[in-house]
Amino acid sequence: MSPTRHFLTLLDFSPAELTRMLQRAIQMKGEHREGRDQRMFPGTVLGMIFAKSSTRTRVSFEAGMAQLGGHAMFLSPQDTQLGRGEPVEDSARVISSMVDIVMIRTFGHDIVERFAAFSRVPVINALTDDYHPCQLLADMQTWIEHRGSISGKTACWVGDGNNMCQSYINAARQFDFELRIACPAGFEPNAQLLAANADRVRVEHDPLRAAAGADLVVTDVWASMGQESEQLERARLFARYQVNAELMSRAASDALYMHCLPAHRGEEISAELMDAPDTVIWDEAENRLHAQKALLETLLLANR
Numbered sequence: 411m412s413p414t415r416h417f418l419t420l421l422d423f424s425p426a427e428l429t430r431m432l433q434r435a436i437q438m439k440g441e442h443r444e445g446r447d448q449r450m451f452p453g454t455v456l457g458m459i460f461a462k463s464s465t466r467t468r469v470s471f472e473a474g475m476a477q478l479g480g481h482a483m484f485l486s487p488q489d490t491q492l493g494r495g496e497p498v499e500d501s502a503r504v505i506s507s508m509v510d511i512v513m514i515r516t517f518g519h520d521i522v523e524r525f526a527a528f529s530r531v532p533v534i535n536a537l538t539d540d541y542h543p544c545q546l547l548a549d550m551q552t553w554i555e556h557r558g559s560i561s562g563k564t565a566c567w568v569g570d571g572n573n574m575c576q577s578y579i580n581a582a583r584q585f586d587f588e589l590r591i592a593c594p595a596g597f598e599p600n601a602q603l604l605a606a607n608a609d610r611v612r613v614e615h616d617p618l619r620a621a622a623g624a625d626l627v628v629t630d631v632w633a634s635m636g637q638e639s640e641q642l643e644r645a646r647l648f649a650r651y652q653v654n655a656e657l658m659s660r661a662a663s664d665a666l667y668m669h670c671l672p673a674h675r676g677e678e679i680s681a682e683l684m685d686a687p688d689t690v691i692w693d694e695a696e697n698r699l700h701a702q703k704a705l706l707e708t709l710l711l712a713n714r
């Protein structure tokens with residue numbers, strides 16, 4: 411049998427596979443809206459391990475699995491032996507002997523890597539401190555639905571060089587676009603990741619210059635989960651890095667802006683942009699459901 415495939419970062423699939431998966435997501439979204447029966451995986455179980463909070467990720471995976479005819483099981487470290495020190499490797503062996511696919515949201519990226527190394531079923535990274543690839547599937551699906559191919563376009567990241575920013579670096583490589591990152595000094599993404607993608611990604615500390623002519627502007631919270639104690643200091647340091655009407659006036663006239671949510675109006679994004687009637691942010695959130703159903707289908711079929 412071929413080795414189990416996982417989805418820990420966007421680099422686990424080829425550009426062609428990612429494009430196919432997003433086409434399938436768009437197709438499945440249409441079928442779902444028509445009320446078609448999508449129960450392709452009866453009796454299939456998704457284990458969902460959440461060491462951090464979630465609204466979109468939990469609801470989309472759980473609803474998506476039900477729509478595919480399977481079942482989703484919520485597991486939190488507080489209520490499992492994971493929270494009492496049972497090794498990740500032992501947990502992976504046991505859990506993967508009972509379910510068909512696993513999704514993990516946690517802190518260190520090494521935790522999903524260690525789990526995957528000992529899992530006999532596919533493992534999906536549902537956010538670590540370093541990457542959030544599921545969100546990028548939804549963002550890219552949203553771009554494709556509104557604008558077509560993103561190849562050759564320019565995206566501008568505004569804010570922290572965090573897990574979402576680092577996933578955008580991988581997306582720039584896999585979907586072939588240029589990425590400018592506007593972050594305060596000291597909040598750059600991983601230096602090795604930047605160096606490996608220097609042909610298409612650059613850091614520009616001035617947000618207005620970084621946004622000039624951009625086709626897509628993206629932001630995220632200034633303090634991620636696990637950084638709550640830094641919130642006040644970050645609010646001071648990031649004050650210039652807000653996606654608002656002034657910043658969008660520097661971008662291309664038909665530029666889109668995205669936010670993975672949850673958003674803090676008046677911090678990383680203005681209330682005006684969040685509540686604009688033509689924002690694609692709500693499509694972006696909904697597409698978590700459709701993109702991840704395509705992801706679940708791809709991984710489940712690959713592991714049959």
Ligand code: CP
Nearest residue numbers: 464465466467670671
């Ligand atoms: N964007 C995202 O992952 O949202 P949740 O934290 O609500 O899952």
Ligand code: NVA
Nearest residue numbers: 572630634635670671
């Ligand atoms: N960067 C944010 C993303 C939340 C979906 C965090 O890690 O908290």
